[in-house]
Amino acid sequence: MTPPLTLRVPDPDGRWTAVRLCSDLHLDSRELERRDGEWVLELPPLGLQRLEYELELVHADGGTETGTDPTHDEVAPGAFGNKSVLEADGYAQPAWLASDAPAGAFAAVGLGPAMRRQVIARVWSPAGLERDQPAPALLAHDGPEYEQLAFLSRWAAAAIHDGRLPAFRLVLLPPGHRDNWYSASEGYARALAGQLVPELRRRVPVAGPLAGMGASLGALALLHLHRRQPDVFGGLFLQSGSYFTPETDPQEMGFARFGRIAPVVRGVLRARRAVRPIPVVLTCGAEEENHANNVLVAEALERQGHPVRFVSNLDMHNYTGWRDCFDPHLTDLLEVLWA
Numbered sequence: 001m002t003p004p005l006t007l008r009v010p011d012p013d014g015r016w017t018a019v020r021l022c023s024d025l026h027l028d029s030r031e032l033e034r035r036d037g038e039w040v041l042e043l044p045p046l047g048l049q050r051l052e053y054e055l056e057l058v059h060a061d062g063g064t065e066t067g068t069d070p071t072h073d074e075v076a077p078g079a080f081g082n083k084s085v086l087e088a089d090g091y092a093q094p095a096w097l098a099s100d101a102p103a104g105a106f107a108a109v110g111l112g113p114a115m116r117r118q119v120i121a122r123v124w125s126p127a128g129l130e131r132d133q134p135a136p137a138l139l140a141h142d143g144p145e146y147e148q149l150a151f152l153s154r155w156a157a158a159a160i161h162d163g164r165l166p167a168f169r170l171v172l173l174p175p176g177h178r179d180n181w182y183s184a185s186e187g188y189a190r191a192l193a194g195q196l197v198p199e200l201r202r203r204v205p206v207a208g209p210l211a212g213m214g215a216s217l218g219a220l221a222l223l224h225l226h227r228r229q230p231d232v233f234g235g236l237f238l239q240s241g242s243y244f245t246p247e248t249d250p251q252e253m254g255f256a257r258f259g260r261i262a263p264v265v266r267g268v269l270r271a272r273r274a275v276r277p278i279p280v281v282l283t284c285g286a287e288e289e290n291h292a293n294n295v296l297v298a299e300a301l302e303r304q305g306h307p308v309r310f311v312s313n314l315d316m317h318n319y320t321g322w323r324d325c326f327d328p329h330l331t332d333l334l335e336v337l338w339a
Helices: 143-150 152-161 186-203 217-228 258-270 291-303 319-323 326-337
Strands: 006-010 016-022 033-035 038-042 050-059 064-067 083-087 105-114 117-125 137-140 169-172 211-215 235-239 280-285 308-313
Touching: 006 050, 016 038, 050 319, 105 186, 117 143, 117 186, 137 143, 137 186, 143 152, 143 169, 143 319, 152 169, 152 326, 186 217, 211 217, 211 326, 217 235, 217 258, 235 326, 258 291, 280 291, 280 326, 291 308, 308 326
Parallel strands: 137 169, 137 211, 211 235, 235 280, 280 308
Antiparallel strands: 006 038, 016 050, 033 038, 050 064, 050 083, 105 117, 117 169
């Protein structure tokens, strides 16, 4: 466990009558205590180096507002807007964020239809790689979000520049109707395996095994695809996968696609042997609701013969936590896959 985090919200003028923490953490109390002109919440020992949060502020007239911490400047962007950030002493951003590697370039590549929508991927190539030159490729679900919020191409450029990985391309797939496409949809799995990946290989010179990465439902969709079509991907990087079951995730049973996800996950957990074992890295925040189901899936995949690495990272369900796992874990996976 890391040293406990303490949240402090200065309020010398007594603007608020109560302050509450809003986060995904499971806590006995979210109420901050007023002490000497500030509101204080001492969090219990947790597997966290940083916490993204919002505050609920209660005014004297009974009105409330919820948003980022107005007394704290540090914020992190996310898929659902900015959050304030509390960082533990010793937390450091990945060194590759400061790399002076050339940025590379993007091109739009049409991959045809999936689920009655045309899919256009952004394909990134590193500086110096010719357009018609074959190279390995990493396909990312929620690709635009990975790029915007986790700087995926910056990590790739740094890994190539430092000689850790060969020159390779990133294929950033947009999510379409995310909750439908990525929730163990048979239609999307067929489209990905039968249309999108073959068209990618026709339009872009891909060399060697294709790698896939995704987070949350995007990770579930890749695992589901590998169960159905084991020859599409040669390695998977799965972050905070939404591997819901009634036993581990009763809080998710109201999700419209829960009834489709749970049987697929149950099939993964009960399978005895992999049809085609491939290297799989799973990462999940140590304090996430998804941690228990990710542990079960990792254990099942290892029993079935997949080379598996499971990483409990010291963050929650957010793009910064996922970003902080790229190196060394994604780097190591691709180094082995493309050796």
